[in-house]
Amino acid sequence: MYTEKVMEHFSNPRNMGEIENASGVGTVGNAKCGDIMRIYLDIDENGIIQDVKFKTFGCGAAVATSSMATELVKGKTVQEAVQITNKAVAEALGGLPPVKMHCSLLAEEAIHAALWDYAEKNGLKIEGLRKPKSDVHEEEEEIEY
Amino acid sequence: MYTEKVMEHFSNPRNMGEIENASGVGTVGNAKCGDIMRIYLDIDENGIIQDVKFKTFGCGAAVATSSMATELVKGKTVQEAVQITNKAVAEALGGLPPVKMHCSLLAEEAIHAALWDYAEKNGLKIEGLRKPKSDVHEEEEEIEY
Amino acid sequence: MEKKIYLDNAATTKTRSEVVEAMLPYFTEKFGNPSSIYEFASQNKKAVDESRSIIAKALGADSSEIYFTGGGTESDNWAIKATADAYSQKGNHIITSKIEHHAVLHTCEYLEKHGYEVTYLDVDENGIIKLDQLKKAIRPTTILITIMFANNEIGTIQPVKEIGKIAKEHNVLFHTDAVQAFGQVPVDVNDLGIDMLSASAHKLGGPKGIGLLYIRKGIKIRSFIHGGAQERQRRAGTENVPGIVGFGKAVEIALETMDARAQKEIELRDYLITRVLKEIPYTRVNGDRLRRLPNNANFSFQFIEGESLLIMLDMNHICASSGSACTSGSLDPSHVLLAIGLPHEIAHGSLRLTLSEENTKEEIDYTVDKIKEIVDKLRKMSPLYEDFIKRR
């Protein structure tokens, strides 16, 4: 059901991990829907994304889009990163099954959320940047093990 | 679907044919239902059935029950012949499929019809004898070939 | 001749050996459930899709318009009941013909018990519906015309294209039961204006228990069998993968061989008909002589009854039918033969022989010889024949 490229990114995700004291962190999605993406950005004084990491709870497409999204933003300026659309992510992966297109949207949102965090922390206004929609933790549930 | 005995009587029907100047002839059933049986009886002065023949238009069971019915009446007295039931015919054939039980009824009726004809011709009254229900020719239809 | 002569291909066909071969791996090797996510099962999904696309191409349809079912009967039930359900706002009137298969007729009768109205069109003496009557039968409340492509007993092929045109002009859906036609004669759903079409694999060299319903894109009929999301959420149930693969293979071969097969069958059939008519008196051929399935011959022999004839043919290893196989055991004569105007007694004396490409001239000669012998024997036994001779 997935393209080779998706499978390749799923099997060997790029930039998986955390960044301590990141310039910006964004988490989107929620457990109810089965996907959560978190993106860490390390942005230098010139607004260039020096490093990026992700963590994702989700399906194969969610992992692959996260991985691809990090690849796409790495080395870009903040302004360039804002321009990255979900379509670009999906296309870079050779396409996604229709039921999985929302994963690429989530990846786009995760970038925005991390950039929003960076902008807020630094009192910046970045053109084209959207406020992330929701916070995952609101909807978390508990279960006994 | 048929017993061996039915098949045997169907393949080698006993007493198939006509009797000229028969003592009694009876025809029952109609073409609409797909079965017509005609029985010819040759009855001597003592009321003993010396010979019997049949002609049948109908399915395998119709032919077999006709054949068996003629076997059962042959050599019997008229009084004995009246007593022959459809069950006896069916049993003598080792049974009939449920949808084919009406054939044995038709055979019983054909005997009665032939005996009725004999009784009428001779001004006799035979105990237990029923008047045949209908005449086949009423319902015949015509078609162009 | 000890070998059996099979002349009942309208009842069912032998599954082609190539078809069985194509199916086999899907039982014990590639047995996965096509809905499963893993590679091992996705090859089955691919096989199902390939079959679907072979069949779609054969019908001039798009793959997304082909839905696999459990057989022709289910397809007919689905098309008719789901249309009735989905279009009940528009109306409650259905038009069909008197010579449909019971899969259509009994489904229509079921709907009549549930508030629907059904018009059963007459047919002419060859079994063809009257287009005038069809046009007149259409009401503002008509939601479906369901007329079979070719008849299973007498082989008559309907003027499908004209029916499709009339349906379209009146904005009424057109379903056709093509169970006997598909694989035997060319069928193009777009050229013919067909909105829904039923077919069954076992009538064209495929396995039993697998059929299809073609549903034109945009027609909003719902599921008939509800459950899992298979068949684009329109027909639930784990896909019968070997059956689907077999169906695809059978259609592929049927299409490739259609012309040569039809030519061979028509030749043999016409030879059969000619000999029978010439050599057996008081005999007629039922159904249209030209607009007819290549492999169908249907005779009525006056003065005799069909079942007796069949049993005697069987004793001579000839497999034949007196009407539709489903109703054997029933005492009513075929509704199709009555609809073309045969009197009951003649309808009772009919015989259907349906050929395959495997039949030979030698078999046909043997069969005609036997029919002649048996008809003669049964007439000698028949009180109707006796009366006829005496009246002359």
Add this chain to the structure above:
Amino acid sequence: MEKKIYLDNAATTKTRSEVVEAMLPYFTEKFGNPSSIYEFASQNKKAVDESRSIIAKALGADSSEIYFTGGGTESDNWAIKATADAYSQKGNHIITSKIEHHAVLHTCEYLEKHGYEVTYLDVDENGIIKLDQLKKAIRPTTILITIMFANNEIGTIQPVKEIGKIAKEHNVLFHTDAVQAFGQVPVDVNDLGIDMLSASAHKLGGPKGIGLLYIRKGIKIRSFIHGGAQERQRRAGTENVPGIVGFGKAVEIALETMDARAQKEIELRDYLITRVLKEIPYTRVNGDRLRRLPNNANFSFQFIEGESLLIMLDMNHICASSGSACTSGSLDPSHVLLAIGLPHEIAHGSLRLTLSEENTKEEIDYTVDKIKEIVDKLRKMSPLYEDFIKRR
């Protein structure tokens, strides 16, 4: 290990080679239509009857109570819709459970759109319905209780006998979807008070596309698929002879081997469960630990998502499922796991492994090792796990 490890026997089973062998002659040699009158076809009628009687015996039923269908889904649709139709004079209320297969649930939803009322019973944390709630749900208008015998996801076996008793006491028909149970655990329709029962061949070593509905003598439900007079006039359509023969053979073997098989599967399954629970933290087993199908194990691994797990297992040639196969591709977590009270995020992280007698301890060991590795890898990737660790 290059060979595939198949742990998805609840999705479908491999067709046994003995079953395929039993079916084969009915494709190309004995291919006749069982409804035909001639000897050549009557052997097929006999084969169908033999299969029917094997299966009837396996259910403790009479042959005349077994009706072959195109699969478990059709059987469920038939039982529920035809009961609704036949008993609509008595009432319009149906009782089912929240954890039924979609073949039952979507059929009930369809009926709700057509004026019927449906009560969906809750289940406890192990997936067992509450008998008190069942009793209370029964109304004067209740015409059917349809509760599955064993659940396809979590393997929980319902208290069928108690349900049968309650149904009888209230004079309500009881249908059970035994698609997962039949052939795995003993089923006796009389002992258990079952009025109708659905089963499907491909879940017990038989072919796909063939199922059955048991209908207790005297129950006046009508046809769901109308047409020819097959199956004692209750299920029309040319009989799928090879499928029926295969179903019979599969049931025969399943019954013969049931005890030994169950014992072997239970042992392996419990070994699997024990290792997983011991070696992988933050893991739970779903479903009742005792009242459970012998071959079913269902886990939830906290902090990870099921599809990723499945794909990684697939990369290691392990075939598994995250829920019912029919809904894969859907984004909703399993309705069964939600019904037993799992939060969404946990429900998303579940894995179903369903064994067959062919699985080995070696395979299970390999599988557990891989699950451990993969769960670890996915947790390292999971923001939920990160938060959990940081919060500790």
